[in-house]
Amino acid sequence: MAILTTAARADGYPVPGQIGFQEAVTPIAREMHFFHNAILMPIITIITLFVAGLLLWVIFRFNEKANPVPSRTTHHTMLEIAWTILPVLILFIIAIPSMKLLTNELVVPKSDITLKVTGKQWFWSYEYPKDQNGGFAFDSYLLKGDDVKADDIRQLSVDNQAVVPVNKVVHVLVTGADVIHSFTVPSFGVRIDAVPGRMNETWFKAEKEGTYYGQCSKLCGKDHAFMPIAFKVVSEEAYTAWLNDAKKKFASAETKPVHLAGAE
The missing domain is CATH 1.10.287.90 (Helix Hairpins)
Incomplete structure (x- = not known):
């Protein structure tokens, strides 16, 4: 999975002393x-x-x-x-x-990709639907201890990044598995609650390749501060290659059908 071996740092993360917005890419x-x-x-x-x-x-x-x-x-x-x-x-x-x-x-426009995100204590799960050349799911945990490398960002880098293609409308279905979380990616202009038993929806269209970070913005429990969100925005060709690799890598993960909850 060569597209994911580059340094984690990108435009979409907070820096010390920052008081303004992160770069807008949607x-x-x-x-x-x-x-x-x-x-x-x-x-x-x-x-x-x-x-x-x-x-x-x-x-x-x-x-x-x-x-x-x-x-x-x-x-x-x-x-x-x-x-x-x-x-x-x-x-x-x-x-x-x-x-x-x-x-x-x-109002979610006609989407190119649908992605289901589930907030859990205390990590995120991502599901890519089978009808969009996906059919797999994976969990995304904060990197800790020796797993944090020199190019990683402390408290933000994760073991498995969500990957999406550039200049495509991504329809995101958001829910919670246990308590209320909040799915937030500042560079995308996205913030929506992940509520157990309810499917909320949002969308974004990233217009610049790179890695963009967010965090749970709801006080959801003792490890609230340790469940970051990481999105890798890549070219369409790189996204297709990642899908093929991801289907093999996450083949053992149990997946459930992703429904659109009343929106395209």
């Missing part, structure tokens, strides 16, 4: 970043500076020394109308792109 992740950086942050910054300015103005203009005789004004009709209407207008401005983003996240 349309949904880019839309999230635009919503945050171009809409939310300017609005939040303006509001913060405005409120800070008002506080400073009140502190210096209306302190006892500068204003020994306080005003007896208790109501100001126009001011009360303004501070009621302006927040509503701001929320309306935020709501329009927010609803569009939520719709794009939840």
